[in-house]
Amino acid sequence: MNPEEIAAKMDEQGSFEHPTWPMSKIRQSFIDFYVSNHSHTFWPSSPCVPHDDPTLLFANAGMNQYKPLFLGTCDPALEMSKLKRATNTQKCIRAGGKHNDLDDVGKDVYHHTFFEMMGNWSFGDYFKEGAIDMSWQCLTEVFNLDTDRLYATYFGGDDKTPSDEEAKKYLLKHLPPSRVLPFDASDNFWEMGATGPCGPCVEFHYDRIGNRDARKLVNADLPDVIEIWNNVFIQYNRESSGELRDLPAQHIDTGMGFERLASILQGFDSNYDTDIFMPIFKAIEIVTGAPPYTGKVGESEDVGFKDMAYRVVADHLRTLTFAIADGAIPSNDGRGYVLRRVLRRAVRYGRQNLGAELGFFSTLVPTLVKLMGDAFPEIRKREDFVINIIKEEETSFSRTLDKGLAKFNDMVKSTEGGVFNGTNAHFLYTSMGFPVDLTELMCEEKGLKLDMEGFEAKMKEEQELSQAAHKAKMSGGSGKEMVLEAEQTAALVSRGCKTTDSEAKYTWNSDVTSTITAAFIGRGETSDKTGFVDAITSASGAAGLIFDKTNFYAEQGGQIYDQGTVTCGDAVFRVDNVQVFGGYVLHLGEVVSGSFAVNASATLSVNYVRRGPIASNHTMTHVLNYALRDVMIGKENIGSDDGPQLDQKGSLVDDQKLRFDFSWGSQVTVDQLAKIEAKCLDQIHRDIKVHTFNAPLADASQISALRAVFGEKYPDPVRVVSVCDTPIPEILKKPTEEIWKDYSIEFCGGTHLSKTGEAEAFVILSEEGIAKGIRRITAVTQERAREATNAATGFALRVKAAEEMAGAELQDEVKKLKLELQTMAISCISKSDLTTALNGLQAKIKEWQTKQLAAKVEGAAEACKASVDAAKAAGATKCVVRYDFGCDGKVAQKILKAVAKDVAVMIFSADAGSGKYGCFAASPKAAGVDCKKWIADTFEGVGGRGGGKPANAQWQVEGLDSIEAAVAKAGSI
Numbered sequence: 001m002n003p004e005e006i007a008a009k010m011d012e013q014g015s016f017e018h019p020t021w022p023m024s025k026i027r028q029s030f031i032d033f034y035v036s037n038h039s040h041t042f043w044p045s046s047p048c049v050p051h052d053d054p055t056l057l058f059a060n061a062g063m064n065q066y067k068p069l070f071l072g073t074c075d076p077a078l079e080m081s082k083l084k085r086a087t088n089t090q091k092c093i094r095a096g097g098k099h100n101d102l103d104d105v106g107k108d109v110y111h112h113t114f115f116e117m118m119g120n121w122s123f124g125d126y127f128k129e130g131a132i133d134m135s136w137q138c139l140t141e142v143f144n145l146d147t148d149r150l151y152a153t154y155f156g157g158d159d160k161t162p163s164d165e166e167a168k169k170y171l172l173k174h175l176p177p178s179r180v181l182p183f184d185a186s187d188n189f190w191e192m193g194a195t196g197p198c199g200p201c202v203e204f205h206y207d208r209i210g211n212r213d214a215r216k217l218v219n220a221d222l223p224d225v226i227e228i229w230n231n232v233f234i235q236y237n238r239e240s241s242g243e244l245r246d247l248p249a250q251h252i253d254t255g256m257g258f259e260r261l262a263s264i265l266q267g268f269d270s271n272y273d274t275d276i277f278m279p280i281f282k283a284i285e286i287v288t289g290a291p292p293y294t295g296k297v298g299e300s301e302d303v304g305f306k307d308m309a310y311r312v313v314a315d316h317l318r319t320l321t322f323a324i325a326d327g328a329i330p331s332n333d334g335r336g337y338v339l340r341r342v343l344r345r346a347v348r349y350g351r352q353n354l355g356a357e358l359g360f361f362s363t364l365v366p367t368l369v370k371l372m373g374d375a376f377p378e379i380r381k382r383e384d385f386v387i388n389i390i391k392e393e394e395t396s397f398s399r400t401l402d403k404g405l406a407k408f409n410d411m412v413k414s415t416e417g418g419v420f421n422g423t424n425a426h427f428l429y430t431s432m433g434f435p436v437d438l439t440e441l442m443c444e445e446k447g448l449k450l451d452m453e454g455f456e457a458k459m460k461e462e463q464e465l466s467q468a469a470h471k472a473k474m475s476g477g478s479g480k481e482m483v484l485e486a487e488q489t490a491a492l493v494s495r496g497c498k499t500t501d502s503e504a505k506y507t508w509n510s511d512v513t514s515t516i517t518a519a520f521i522g523r524g525e526t527s528d529k530t531g532f533v534d535a536i537t538s539a540s541g542a543a544g545l546i547f548d549k550t551n552f553y554a555e556q557g558g559q560i561y562d563q564g565t566v567t568c569g570d571a572v573f574r575v576d577n578v579q580v581f582g583g584y585v586l587h588l589g590e591v592v593s594g595s596f597a598v599n600a601s602a603t604l605s606v607n608y609v610r611r612g613p614i615a616s617n618h619t620m621t622h623v624l625n626y627a628l629r630d631v632m633i634g635k636e637n638i639g640s641d642d643g644p645q646l647d648q649k650g651s652l653v654d655d656q657k658l659r660f661d662f663s664w665g666s667q668v669t670v671d672q673l674a675k676i677e678a679k680c681l682d683q684i685h686r687d688i689k690v691h692t693f694n695a696p697l698a699d700a701s702q703i704s705a706l707r708a709v710f711g712e713k714y715p716d717p718v719r720v721v722s723v724c725d726t727p728i729p730e731i732l733k734k735p736t737e738e739i740w741k742d743y744s745i746e747f748c749g750g751t752h753l754s755k756t757g758e759a760e761a762f763v764i765l766s767e768e769g770i771a772k773g774i775r776r777i778t779a780v781t782q783e784r785a786r787e788a789t790n791a792a793t794g795f796a797l798r799v800k801a802a803e804e805m806a807g808a809e810l811q812d813e814v815k816k817l818k819l820e821l822q823t824m825a826i827s828c829i830s831k832s833d834l835t836t837a838l839n840g841l842q843a844k845i846k847e848w849q850t851k852q853l854a855a856k857v858e859g860a861a862e863a864c865k866a867s868v869d870a871a872k873a874a875g876a877t878k879c880v881v882r883y884d885f886g887c888d889g890k891v892a893q894k895i896l897k898a899v900a901k902d903v904a905v906m907i908f909s910a911d912a913g914s915g916k917y918g919c920f921a922a923s924p925k926a927a928g929v930d931c932k933k934w935i936a937d938t939f940e941g942v943g944g945r946g947g948g949k950p951a952n953a954q955w956q957v958e959g960l961d962s963i964e965a966a967v968a969k970a971g972s973i
Contacts, residue, residue: 422454
């Protein structure tokens with residue numbers, strides 16, 4: 001059934017909205033309460049895929065996007081840095097990592113992998129009393145919940161952290177002591193992950209039944225008494241060592257489960273009975289033909305797990321739609337693997353428990369978009385993309401099942417002790433994209449137990465290797481934590497150290513004289529744990545310097561950091577890496593000689609020779625982005641929500657190359673790549689001016705041609721970079737003009753060329769898929785582009801020279817050229833053309849090989865004919881011949897076809913080059929000889945390998961020593 005037919009049938013059902021508290025009213029009432037009554041700023045939900053936080057698979061709480069504020073590392077140029085109070089409803093996914101509800105979804109009526117978290121936040125403003133009072137007012141006055149059904153819990157303390165008596169005091173303003181309950185850290189101490197901001201919390205719970213004492217049912221994981229709101233008091237930062245450190249400022253982070261509140265306000269015991277899910281259930285019923293959803297739970301009631309399947313499919317549809325729309329793609333690692341597992345779980349339940357056909361899942365997307373597209377317009381914009389990705393993944397799953405099952409069954413044969421090896425499960429996961437929970441289920445069906453500990457150990461090993469690589473990069477291999485977090489930035493502020501003025505990074509070929517404001521030797525490396533010292537020397541090892549101003553570019557926006565030196569008199573500091581934390585630019589490296597003390601004056605010298613190709617690659621990345629869109633989607637679709645979409649998904653710019661990732665559903669053809677490369681070269685030849693200008697974010701966002709990275713946070717004002725002869729202020733006077741679509745215009749804080757001609761040359765080395773729906777182009781400029789062009793030209797001359805060759809010489813040359821071409825760093829367009837040329841020569845080689853074969857067969861047949869004729873004249877039924885033509889079975893069959901017409905013929909042929917010999921036999925029906933037995937008897941006790949049928953058989957033996965004896969034996973049988 002297609003989406004249009006589903007939509008028509010859905011329209012026949014009428015409205016699913018609740019008459020009193022529809023989901024849209026619940027959202028808006030919450031936001032209005034905090035914005036209008038308590039001066040909060042509405043700050044939209046971040047993507048549920050945190051592109052700028054490597055510690056998270058998905059946004060799993062409303063506070064994730066505010067982490068830089070909690071840690072004191074927020075860029076002061078960003079609008080977010082000015083927030084004091086905020087509110088929104090955040091898209092969250094809990095399907096991997098520490099917070100993971102995937103395996104619980106479907107089994108009950110209140111777990112979800114995707115959910116909305118309505119919340120309010122305070123950043124160093126109000127704290128516990130204010131948060132608790134506002135929550136109480138919202139629950140009892142806005143949503144009119146029965147106060148007699150509300151319970152609150154607080155952190156009761158443990159051997160490491162005291163009880164939160166302050167929170168208890170404020171709760172007792174609203175609730176009697178019998179309904180204010182202490183719990184331990186597992187329930188009332190909130191942590192986002194293994195490290196990061198955390199603190200004690202207060203939870204509000206609601207008794208759906210009422211008129212009873214439900215104290216003992218709180219936190220009992222029962223659907224009748226559920227947690228609806230969590231108020232977290234962020235006071236600490238959890239270090240990698242496990243230690244808790246006080247944050248420099250206290251913050252509030254609250255989160256109320258939207259789906260749970262909706263079930264209460266709409267009068268249902270189940271989240272899934274609300275108007276959030278019922279339209280999706282109806283669509284599932286229409287698509288699958290399954291009986292209607294009845295809300296049953298458990299094997300005894302939910303026969304065939306039909307209702308569980310409904311819940312799984314609906315929940316997972318939400319997760320996948322929002323995650324893919326926000327930039328994640330199913331794959332075999334990280335969040336991509338989580339999504340693949342979610343999708344395959346949904347498809348499996350849909351097909352096995354609801355009787356759905358392959359491809360059903362993607363047809364449900366339009367129903368969800370219609371249901372939630374007003375609140376979250378990004379899913380409407382990306383609807384077609386989401387459908388295509390899910391459709392491809394569903395198809396892929398059917399292929400993976402077949403391959404994975406075959407491999408699994410092979411592994412089962414070697415299983416010992418009834419335990420399926422965890423390493424094998426890891427192989428199925430990493431190499432075949434096989435979800436571990438599916439492997440576990442199949443093990444159960446085979447009566448085996450999966451070694452989950454072994455699987456998780458293997459996964460942890462890979463994760464630790466990845467984390468170690470990141471840590472090594474940040475520490476320069478020293479093993480130190482060379483990063484600034486909350487206590488470091490707070491210490492700098494308390495010392496009166498201002499953030500670094502880095503405007504000089506846009507000035508070229510000029511040293512900067514600056515004052516050292518801080519010297520750093522690593523987190524935890526000093527007695528106060530901040531890592532700051534008065535001076536550093538070569539004995540300090542890996543170290544960092546912060547200055548009041550700098551001309552070094554800190555790694556960000558896909559561009560690699562600058563390198564260079566800092567001098568202070570005769571002292572020299574080598575800068576190997578530059579990072580920025582909360583506006584403080586940290587220059588990382590080692591002291592080569594002398595010492596560097598705080599407050600000393602120093603000279604900062606950037607390696608501009610190294611920066612040159614970086615800037616070239618960055619500017620041409622912008623030009624490539626423009627050319628890609630122009631060729632692939634056309635100017636008419638740039639900036640439009642309709643039509644094909646092509647979005648940047650990442651980039652890397654260093655001194656060797658540029659790498660650009662973008663969303664596109666299929667391989668870019670060679671013709672398209674040629675057009676893209678030509679457009680980039682045209683921009684270089686035109687030597688177009690590169691303009692930069694800091695403009696108000698709202699004004700710059702109106703530019704028709706603007707290309708901004710999805711999920712990226714931009715400062716206000718924002719730096720605009722254009723590859724256009726018209727100055728940016730002139731563009732801003734008429735920002736919506738279509739003419740700007742002929743140029744590259746982007747938000748960017750990187751370093752660039754002054755004119756495109758400085759890029760000198762541009763070559764696309766490769767285009768490849770890196771995930772479903774994501775392509776990657778790698779290209780080079782300047783010297784590396786010229787090298788690639790020269791290499792391609794030189795190789796083309798060699799191909800041209802090969803055209804004059806013939807026979808074995810041509811065969812050897814083409815073989816060598818093909819091997820070389822595979823690894824050459826040249827234009828992928830040239831590589832395609834050269835491959836075509838070599839394939840043309842291959843046809844010439846094949847023609848020569850055919851003639852050689854015919855000559856060889858003719859010569860061999862003629863040589864064998866005399867022996868065969870003699871045997872025939874003597875009335876024999878067999879003939880044994882020795883003639884050396886190698887061990888090519890095709891040649892042997894042609895010879896036998898020519899000579900084995902009246903008698904059975906066995907030919908022995910040695911191949912001196914490979915040190916082995918072959919034996920080939922064929923018999924006409926009239927001869928009545930069993931060739932298979934003949935060969936088996938001949939080589940009994942000799943060794944080798946072979947086989948065949950009575951009419952035709954063959955054998956091959958390593959070594960030549962036994963050939964004469966074998967010939968004699970064959971003749972005597």
